[in-house]
Amino acid sequence: MANAPDKPVGRRRFLSKAAAGTAGLVATPRIGSAKPELLAHEQDQGHQNVPSDVALRVKALESILVEKGMVDPATIDAVIESYESKIGPRNGARVVARAWVDPAYRKRLLADGTAAIAELGYGGSQGEHMVVVENTPTVHNLVVCTLCSCYPWPVLGLPPTWYKSAPYRSRAVIDPRGVLREFGVTLADDVQVRVWDSTAEIRYLVLPERPPGTEKMTEDALAALVTRNAMVGVAKVGGRGGAAA
Secondary structure (H helix, E strand, C coil), X not given: CXXXXXXXXXXXXXXXXXXXXXXXXXXXXXXXXXXXXXXXXXHHHCCCCCCCHHHHHHHHHHHHHHHCCCCCHHHHHHHXXXXXXXXXXXXXXXXXXXXHHCHHHHHHXXXXXXXXXXXXXXXXXXXXXXXXXXXXXXXXXXXECCCCCCCCHHHHCCCCHHHHCHHHHHHHHHCHHHHHHHCCCCCCCCCEEEEEEXXXXXXXXXXXXXXXXXXXXXXXXXXXXXXXXXXXXXXXXCCXXXXXX
């Protein structure tokens, strides 16, 4: 059979192929081999220098939709800004701070996370069924999603890159203490580590231990100490200086 004449490559096919091709050159982030300072930078910034396969495909799709007039770039920016700034970790920090200062609220939060979080006005997509697990001097909780990147958006915002990476998703289950050490958290041998696997049905939030020396701090001041990483379980909350190792 004679070869068919080459078909013109449209914008859709070009962007799709470009995204797939470029993604092939992107190295998968490796938690275990990364230098501590580079890993810390990625944790703080929440992104990679080189876009991931998913990011490239999203940008390609966005370009197509914008070109066809189906979406407004300003609307996309507004949604992202909302999740990063308004529906982000600050919401979860307020939940944690309230639990620290209000024993009755803490009890409700641990009994029914979804309802207690809704008391503060937080809820919605990706947070319909919330379970809150509490860190104690003898138990440390770590949250992961082994299948994809299920994450409680209403209280933590968008998931960081490392949370979605294959190394974290696998090693958090196989070697949780090793992963915690790479994030700067070293636990005593008698501290039990519990790993919680988020799913499409259930999302988890860690209630960190309240740091010592904060008894006279206001609820707002306490909320300022709480970080996203602490509510995932890869960090502890420090005192007035911020996050602890």
